[in-house]
Amino acid sequence: MLLRWIAAAGRRRALPARPLARALSYGRVVDAAARDGELRVFVVAGEVSGDSLASRLMASLKALSPVPVRFAGVGGELMCKEGLQSLFPMEEIAIMGLWELLPHIYSVKKKIENTVNAAMLFQPHAVVTVDSKGFSFRLLQQLKCRSNQKVQSPLHFHYVSPSFWAWKGGESRLSKLHDFVDHMLCIIPFKEEICKLNGLPATYVGHPLLDDAIGLNMGPELSYDKSKHQKRCEAFRLEHGLSPDATIVTIMPGSRMQEVVRMLPIFLHAVQNLRHTFNELSQVIPVAPHRDVKTYVEKAVQSGPFPVVLIPGGSLKERYDAFSASRAALCTSGTAVMELTLAKLPCVVAYQAHFITECLIHLRKKINFISLPNILLNSPVVPEVLFRACTAKNLATKLSKVISNDDVRQMQVESAGQVFQVLYEPIKKRGALFVEELGLSSNVLSPSMIAALTVLYTDKHQNIVYRN
Numbered sequence: 001m002l003l004r005w006i007a008a009a010g011r012r013r014a015l016p017a018r019p020l021a022r023a024l025s026y027g028r029v030v031d032a033a034a035r036d037g038e039l040r041v042f043v044v045a046g047e048v049s050g051d052s053l054a055s056r057l058m059a060s061l062k063a064l065s066p067v068p069v070r071f072a073g074v075g076g077e078l079m080c081k082e083g084l085q086s087l088f089p090m091e092e093i094a095i096m097g098l099w100e101l102l103p104h105i106y107s108v109k110k111k112i113e114n115t116v117n118a119a120m121l122f123q124p125h126a127v128v129t130v131d132s133k134g135f136s137f138r139l140l141q142q143l144k145c146r147s148n149q150k151v152q153s154p155l156h157f158h159y160v161s162p163s164f165w166a167w168k169g170g171e172s173r174l175s176k177l178h179d180f181v182d183h184m185l186c187i188i189p190f191k192e193e194i195c196k197l198n199g200l201p202a203t204y205v206g207h208p209l210l211d212d213a214i215g216l217n218m219g220p221e222l223s224y225d226k227s228k229h230q231k232r233c234e235a236f237r238l239e240h241g242l243s244p245d246a247t248i249v250t251i252m253p254g255s256r257m258q259e260v261v262r263m264l265p266i267f268l269h270a271v272q273n274l275r276h277t278f279n280e281l282s283q284v285i286p287v288a289p290h291r292d293v294k295t296y297v298e299k300a301v302q303s304g305p306f307p308v309v310l311i312p313g314g315s316l317k318e319r320y321d322a323f324s325a326s327r328a329a330l331c332t333s334g335t336a337v338m339e340l341t342l343a344k345l346p347c348v349v350a351y352q353a354h355f356i357t358e359c360l361i362h363l364r365k366k367i368n369f370i371s372l373p374n375i376l377l378n379s380p381v382v383p384e385v386l387f388r389a390c391t392a393k394n395l396a397t398k399l400s401k402v403i404s405n406d407d408v409r410q411m412q413v414e415s416a417g418q419v420f421q422v423l424y425e426p427i428k429k430r431g432a433l434f435v436e437e438l439g440l441s442s443n444v445l446s447p448s449m450i451a452a453l454t455v456l457y458t459d460k461h462q463n464i465v466y467r468n
Contacts, residue, residue: 030456042124046093046132048255049335051076058082060452131160144180159185174198206427206447236325246280252331255288269392286313346412
């Protein structure tokens with residue numbers, strides 16, 4: 001049955017022996033919580049996409065737990081709405097890139113220390129870190145060292161498996177994670193198998209794209225009611241004073257301050273380069289729920305030659321209404337490209353990094369693509385303009401084709417359904433097994449519900465496999 005399968009997820013490859021105190025600690029999180037009369041979860045997210053993912057997990061844990069739930073940790077606005085009081089602003093650890101991290105090392109190290117102390121005082125049944133592997137793994141390592149001194153220690157989950165498989169020698173790093181990660185919650189199907197082959201218990205719980213689809217009442221074929229789609233498009237244009245004939249480009253420069261500062265000026269210049277090619281160009285920018293990002297974006301668009309509409313990036317409905325009204329999009333590599341895929345909005349993906357970070361990436365990468373739709377389909381469906389090639393001129397050239405070339409547009413639209421099926425089919429089967437095992441209703445097909453059930457019912461005793 002599914003619960004026993006999850007509990008034994010690490011058996012495919014035996015793990016090294018761990019201290020006896022680990023084996024004596026309680027088994028399933030749900031059982032330990034029932035004994036204490038409450039479920040205590042320490043949860044940490046370091047960026048906007050992680051805040052969204054964690055908030056959905058928190059809501060699902062509250063819905064599924066047989067006892068009241070208390071949260072502590074680090075998160076953003078959405079997590080706070082679910083009952084978290086963040087130890088410090090999440091944005092203070094939202095740093096990406098090796099070179100970019102150097103000026104912040106001391107501050108981040110101090111925050112890890114403070115977070116570990118807070119977790120120990122909270123005495124959680126489960127610790128869930130979401131993405132942000134640099135901060136998360138150092139936190140879990142230190143927690144494991146402290147927890148090994150106790151008979152009862154919490155289960156450690158990491159949500160969103162790192163892409164070590166994409167780097168030369170990266171899979172060897174995965175095999176070391178089981179020293180401080182008890183279970184990996186994967187959002188890409190093939191990552192579950194990669195984790196298991198490297199001795200790390202893992203479960204594919206579904207991509208957050210599927211949660212978006214559920215929230216938008218879309219079926220497994222990404223089907224739209226065309227009349228409703230057209231009404232949303234017209235309503236968005238009317239609300240924001242945009243002409244019915246305007247060519248609208250959605251710009252998604254990212255959620256971290258450093259990537260917004262790097263990418264937004266390039267995106268704005270790229271669209272400006274097309275001002276003589278397309279009539280009535282307009283731009284829509286979903287702004288991440290980050291005070292500094294909002295201030296920066298507002299100043300950056302003041303002197304532009306076209307109308308720019310700023311919408312709250314934290315609103316699922318407003319984002320997808322903007323996508324409905326748009327002809328194309330420019331986005332920074334990351335979660336945004338999957339949202340645009342779900343919306344069937346043709347786009348161009350871009351990314352820049354510090355020169356040293358770029359050199360390291362070129363030396364170590366072993367895959368040909370950076371955006372997830374291209375990786376899943378192993379095809380350059382979505383145009384990618386990366387690193388030193390990421391200039392306003394090059395982006396404008398690619399964007400022009402995406403706006404005007406019907407063949408290019410149709411290829412992206414058709415691939416959206418293929419991407420969705422790759423993500424949806426495994427989770428549909430897993431959800432059916434959970435329904436059978438626990439007698440739950442069909443809404444368990446939500447990825448956040450699958451993730452919550454995995455947290456609740458993973459058995460620590462059976463996750464620990466000793467070498468002969």
